[in-house]
Amino acid sequence: MSVVIPFLAFLLVGAIAAYHRLRLPVWAALTATVLLACWLLGASGGATLIAGLVTALIAVPLLLPQIRLPYITKPLLGFYTKILPPLSETERVALEAGTVGFEGELFSGKPDWNALLSQPRPTLTAEEQAFLDGPVEELCRMTNDWEITHVHADLPPEMWDYIKQNKFFGLNIPKEYGGLGFSALANHKVIQKLASVSSVVSSTVGVPNSLGPAELLMHYGTDEQKSHYLPRLADGREVPCFGLTGPWAGSDATSIPDFGIVTTGEWNGARVVGVKLTFDKRYITLAPVASLIGLAFRMYDPEGLIGDQRDVGITLALLPRDTAGVEVGRRHFPLNSPFQNGPIRGKDVFIPLSQLIGGEAYAGKGWQMLVECLSIGRSITLPSTASGGSKIAAVVTGAYARIRKQFGLSVGRFEGVEEALARIGGNAYTISALSEASAAAVARGELPAVPSTISKYHCTEMGRQVCQDAMDIHGGKGIILGPKNYLGRAWQASPIAITVEGANIMTRSLMIFGQGAILCHPWVLKEMKATTLSDPDERLREFDRNLFGHIGFAISNAVRSFWFGLTMAKFGKAPGDAYTRRYYRKLNRYSAALALCADTSMLLLGGKLKFKESLSGRLGDVLSNLYIASALLKRYEDEGRPVTDQPLLAWSIHHATFKIEKALSGALRNFPFRPVGWLLWALVFPIGRRAQYPSDRLGHKVAALLMSPNEARNRLADGVFTTPCENNPAGRVDSYLPKVILAEPVERKFLKALKNSDIEALTFEAQLDEGVKEGWITDEERAQLEELRRITIDAISVDDFESWELRAESHPPAVSQSSREAA
The missing domain is CATH 1.20.140.10 (Butyryl-CoA Dehydrogenase, subunit A, domain 3)
Structure with a gap:
């Protein structure tokens, strides 16, 4: 067991450093300190020495510019320049705009x-x-x-x-x-x-x-x-x-x-x-x-x-x-x-x-x-x-x-x-x-x-x-x-x-991820611009800075994605209150997964990625739904965290995260390099997909909000034309809802009494007459039911026309005699 401990310590420190995005010197110092502690506490000296040598082999060449720049960065710059897809003037303008x-x-x-x-x-x-x-x-x-x-x-x-x-x-x-x-x-x-x-x-x-x-x-x-x-x-x-x-x-x-x-x-x-x-x-x-x-x-x-x-x-x-x-x-x-x-x-x-x-x-x-x-x-x-x-x-x-x-x-x-x-x-x-x-x-x-x-x-x-x-x-x-x-x-x-x-097909499959992968990425556009610098020394230094920033970024996202997937994003620093904090943590997880999959796709496919429209579209769906979920949480915060909005927020967030996992699953199951797709799946979904479509119970709550007056429904209706005027049948239907709800107990009482009676009246008016006569309803309740019948008819009725009213008969403008003579 003492032989394994130094290597476990090496991996654990590396994972923690990557998760928190600590700089390379910090990682090297922490690793050296932990390995020294392992040796002092009785771990295998040979194993500790090997782990220390591995740390040195990684840290020394990367920390010393006189070694890193000529022997690592320069060859990588040459390789990167060769695989970098040509950026047309129109693409450059679109990215810079x-x-x-x-x-x-x-x-x-x-x-x-x-x-x-x-x-x-x-x-x-x-x-x-x-x-x-x-x-x-x-x-x-x-x-x-x-x-x-x-x-x-x-x-x-x-x-x-x-x-x-x-x-x-x-x-x-x-x-x-x-x-x-x-x-x-x-x-x-x-x-x-x-x-x-x-x-x-x-x-x-x-x-x-x-x-x-x-x-x-x-x-x-x-x-x-x-x-x-x-x-x-x-x-x-x-x-x-x-x-x-x-x-x-x-x-x-x-x-x-x-x-x-x-x-x-x-x-x-x-x-x-x-x-x-x-x-x-x-x-x-x-x-x-x-x-x-x-x-x-x-x-x-x-x-x-x-x-x-x-x-x-x-x-x-x-x-x-x-x-x-x-x-x-x-x-x-x-x-x-x-x-x-x-x-x-x-x-x-x-x-x-x-x-x-x-x-x-x-x-x-x-x-x-x-x-x-x-x-x-x-x-x-x-x-x-x-x-x-x-x-x-x-x-x-x-x-x-x-x-x-x-x-x-x-x-x-x-x-x-x-x-x-x-x-x-x-x-x-x-x-x-x-x-x-x-x-x-x-x-x-x-x-x-x-x-x-x-x-x-x-x-x-x-x-x-x-x-x-x-x-x-x-x-x-x-x-x-x-x-x-x-x-x-x-x-x-x-x-x-x-x-x-x-067209939306083009927007989804080409534009969202096509622009986002370069414009939103913290390193890719900087690397591309670095290769265009005229001064060779400046070009090498700028590319070096961005390249190793990108490498650390990629390692961090791999670790974060695996950790969040393994723990179902139950842990980690996040804003919000007790209700929304879980949503922020979920989005942290999917953000890391998107960055990992995007980096891998760009590395392996390069310029060919723009022709992989299914993959691009699915990764675009991940980015889109992350942005959508963020907008939902921002709205909820701006509204003062209203409790009555929580069913709407929960349904929308669950729907977005369900679509995120569906898109990630589709991207990884169809990844062009299958072994890489399997590896990414292990990092993104170490215990499988877990996001579910919004439950029926949650759907019931959302439906109930729409069918009764409440603050959440009012906020949803804010900013649209609901005035119940003659030209606005939708506004009239909406205005009927409170009256319908008030009349429902009377309606139930009346219909129950009618069903259990031997009254033979067939028309609604006659049945109301009998209801008042028998004492089932009062005169005021009768008026309430009559109004309910009127507004129900207005809500459900449709139009009919004479046949001639539906004909489209087009005639060109009449030409006067004088115009014909002039012609």
């Missing part, structure tokens, strides 16, 4: 939770709250989604006027240019509320405040461009759109075929240097009604009129609608959700260089401009839309499930419906936390490249699941379109959010 927030901590294997919890709670200013309570509330009241989507296929003129007059297109334009100057958080809240009543209205308002001329002008426009266009965009004199997507390249701006040739031409009566554009864009929101068109194209200068470079690169420009040669006005019809969307085309359209966004100085910098602004758009518009739709679906479906009865019971009491209600409540709670977290990151001045893709992908995917479950619970109420249907259009529109701003 974003900033790293707390997602970087999640990639560290040892998150600093204080960095998250110390962030101020996102709050609105008094002016922003007043706008939500005033103009946004009024715009929601004006919205009749059936007329918009079925009758007019557009917003009515009075809504367009109201949107422009109240500067809905200028939410984020600074006040100095006539805008409202609101924060990204306020932008999120506005879109969330509008989306809860109509996706057409929310997209109409959201797009101009997302990627588009205003956002680009604020960041890159010349002073002259800002002074001219921003006030006109803010007050609606100009309606903007932005043309990026085309038939041949989708949203891939780096390979668009649309081009512009630098030449001279006529503009406002003068001969100027400009660009002659040829383009074909589609899926452009607001294009049919836009007066100012933003355009992405590849710019060429064959005659060298502005420089030496023939291929100038991706460039962005502004085209007034009436520019000669611009073809715009026709519409697409996106899944019966007729927001203004259509193609833009042009051939040999001439504009001066002054119409380039940022002027000539920004020619060729369009990709950088797009990448920086796209992260802002992805962070707000689509996640906020999903949040508004999901939150209203949660509270209204909960109310409907309580009101709607089958077999004498509210349908929400059936366990099958409870499962769906639990998913709705948990997913809505998650979407709300995630969408607000990404908006808050933008409000803090970040450019959240990775969180924006996480938020866009998962909010829209979970939003689709919420809509599906809500449709299943509503049954026929959800599928019969008409003014009383508040779900059908949302169901039709859910794939739109999945598709735009980059």
Whole structure:
């Protein structure tokens, strides 16, 4: 036994040092001290000497720069340079455009939770709250989604006027240019509320405040461009759109075929240097009604009129609608959700260089401009839309499930419906936390490249699941379109959010982990940059520092992952209270596992990792759900740790950790190098997978929260349009819930007496008459049951039409006799 003790001591000290990330000199000193203690306490001298020699063989070459740099680091630098995948200019720009927030901590294997919890709670200013309570509330009241989507296929003129007059297109334009100057958080809240009543209205308002001329002008426009266009965009004199997507390249701006040739031409009566554009864009929101068109194209200068470079690169420009040669006005019809969307085309359209966004100085910098602004758009518009739709679906479906009865019971009491209600409540709670977290990151001045893709992908995917479950619970109420249907259009529109701003398949399999693995990793990007330094000595020293930092990081994560897996993350320092501390510990475990698997994948696959989309997608799922769980805990802390929210928090956290383990399992079981996959499995899951899908008991608690008035339900409904007005059937159903609950004891009493009686009355009114006559109910209770019948009918009824009302008969505008004669 005395022979084994020194080696066990050597391994134990190494594991403790790696777990706590102690520096190499500290590890060497501790190991030497412990080995000396073992020898003094009677351990085998030979074994102690061997363990000491092993320690010296590791420590001495690594601690002495004169040995480490020429004999270890230099050969490794040469090897690393050879295997390093080439980084294209577009990839470099994409990596450098974003900033790293707390997602970087999640990639560290040892998150600093204080960095998250110390962030101020996102709050609105008094002016922003007043706008939500005033103009946004009024715009929601004006919205009749059936007329918009079925009758007019557009917003009515009075809504367009109201949107422009109240500067809905200028939410984020600074006040100095006539805008409202609101924060990204306020932008999120506005879109969330509008989306809860109509996706057409929310997209109409959201797009101009997302990627588009205003956002680009604020960041890159010349002073002259800002002074001219921003006030006109803010007050609606100009309606903007932005043309990026085309038939041949989708949203891939780096390979668009649309081009512009630098030449001279006529503009406002003068001969100027400009660009002659040829383009074909589609899926452009607001294009049919836009007066100012933003355009992405590849710019060429064959005659060298502005420089030496023939291929100038991706460039962005502004085209007034009436520019000669611009073809715009026709519409697409996106899944019966007729927001203004259509193609833009042009051939040999001439504009001066002054119409380039940022002027000539920004020619060729369009990709950088797009990448920086796209992260802002992805962070707000689509996640906020999903949040508004999901939150209203949660509270209204909960109310409907309580009101709607089958077999004498509210349908929400059936366990099958409870499962769906639990998913709705948990997913809505998650979407709300995630969408607000990404908006808050933008409000803090970040450019959240990775969180924006996480938020866009998962909010829209979970939003689709919420809509599906809500449709299943509503049954026929959800599928019969008409003014009383508040779900059908949302169901039709859910794939739109999945598709735009980059299809979700691409977002998951390429973007989340593809960017995160490099941008969020504490060492990889530093190592890559070190290899590009021009001075050889500086390059070697910088690479040495980062390489051995990376090696220690990898060893630490292997130890931490194994320890957390072995102990089920029951131990370790973590913030939170007695209720949430276990969740933080779980996330510490999965953070270490992600870092370990990511490092191994990048080491063994190198540049080939970008083509292993299944592996990349699964590791992206781990990072995503770590970020989601962090957002959930931050929300819970910001709300003051409300006890009534605990079922929603618990369901959402368990769901996230279940998906994390499922993703890790899929990645390791299908790892390209099978022996390595087995080793990683032993480190990550030493006692197997243990995370479980949220239990039925927990699901029952979540479902119960949605079906009765309470503080947690009110918080979930906060920020969506629940006003029970004529144009808002969802709000009316939600408002009925307290009355239904108050009437339930009377209803049960009446139905029980009726069942045990020999009364032959068949109509409800006649049965009530007999109930009062027999003394089962009082006159006041009769009135209560009559009201219950009225509101139940309003909640469950659907529309019907004459056949001619459903015909879509399109006629071109009439052409006058004089016009025909002129032709």
